[in-house]
Amino acid sequence: MELVAIDLEGSGAHDRENEAILEIAVVPIVDWQPDMAAAYSTLINPERAIPQRPWISPGLTDAVLSEAPKLVEVEPELARRLNGKYLVGHNIGVDWRLLHRRCPGITPSGLIDTLRLARQSNQGGKRSLTAMIDHFALTKQVGRLAAGSVPHRALWDTVAVALLLRALTRATHCADVQLGGLVQASSAPPLKGRGAPSQPSLFD
Template identity: 25%
Template sequence: MKRTILFDTETTGLDPLKGDRVIEIAALELVGDLPTGRNFHVLIDPERDVPEEASRVHGFTRADLEGKPKFAEVASGFLEFVGDDPLIAHNARFDFGFLNAELARAGQPVLDMGRMVDTLDMARERFPGMPNSLDALCRRFSIDLSERTTHNALLDCRLLAAVYLELTGGRQRGLSLAVEDGGGGIATYDYVRPAGHAVVRVTPDAAEIAAHETFVARLSSPLWND
């Protein structure tokens, strides 16, 4: 199944070209568009001050980051985790811009923009003219925001994973329908769980089959009888 990486950053400001730095990176592994539980998360010493206006957004102060690794020390681990797979982020150009500035500063290969999947672009296409911030999308899809008091990167990734699933087709990803030979025409429903877990097979019992047949009998030219 397809592997993708969903990620987010927190920074000291809005422009890496003016000296702003990354202070937090979080990334989640998705397989078949569902989280596997594997993640990469690190706080980073930005080697500069953290302006008060930035602290109000993400909750981190300079004191919180003292003694944390510098970006150059975590760059290889981040690149190893993301591999060559597509990279998903909300307003991804912002995150790509910061990470590529940091990677270049550390003498590491930068991220290919061709790998970028921007959920903000996806949301704007689906909901033109509407608010499409992460908070707005969570409210639109009834995703719980109660823990989001600041822009914590790891929590934002978990929320965005739920939003991304909705933007790409909803909560039935991995569900398939099959009729086995010798099964009397009875369909089984396979749900493929991520990260190599066993297929969950659901077979209707006699009562469920009878209820379905009663329902079908009330329909005009039902496709189930074809």
């Protein structure tokens, strides 16, 4: 079973069907650690103006995004890195809905939600990604691995998710042989339709 941490930065749910992907990062998880040598992160040109809003990082400006590759140029690389893998994210359903809407040809095997796992294991008080990373004292390690990135940007958040998954599996006493059970416990509800992952079984 191959695990890949993922995070997207978008223009915002208020855009509804027109929400654009502005940045995406993908980091394979190997032996419960983020494989930074195989990490992939890119800005994406939304091909339209994006007003600055509180939830959009100040670094994601129209001037910067206009120089980035378009999603159609990035999609083949994303498909190569994501198809057939289990996607790991914090509140992964939000990222998956946007990715599935914009790239319906991407077909992961399933979704693993660290937010859902944290809730079920009763870990932490506040369960935002940054709060959970602080709870497990991982902030400095994330900053070291995601050098040059900051919280709420795709690469930082993706590395944080990869480290958080390991911390949660340790806290809940999960081991490799129990990974199928972890998938069942933390999987976000799959979307229906072409390209949506089916609900993973215990030993997928």
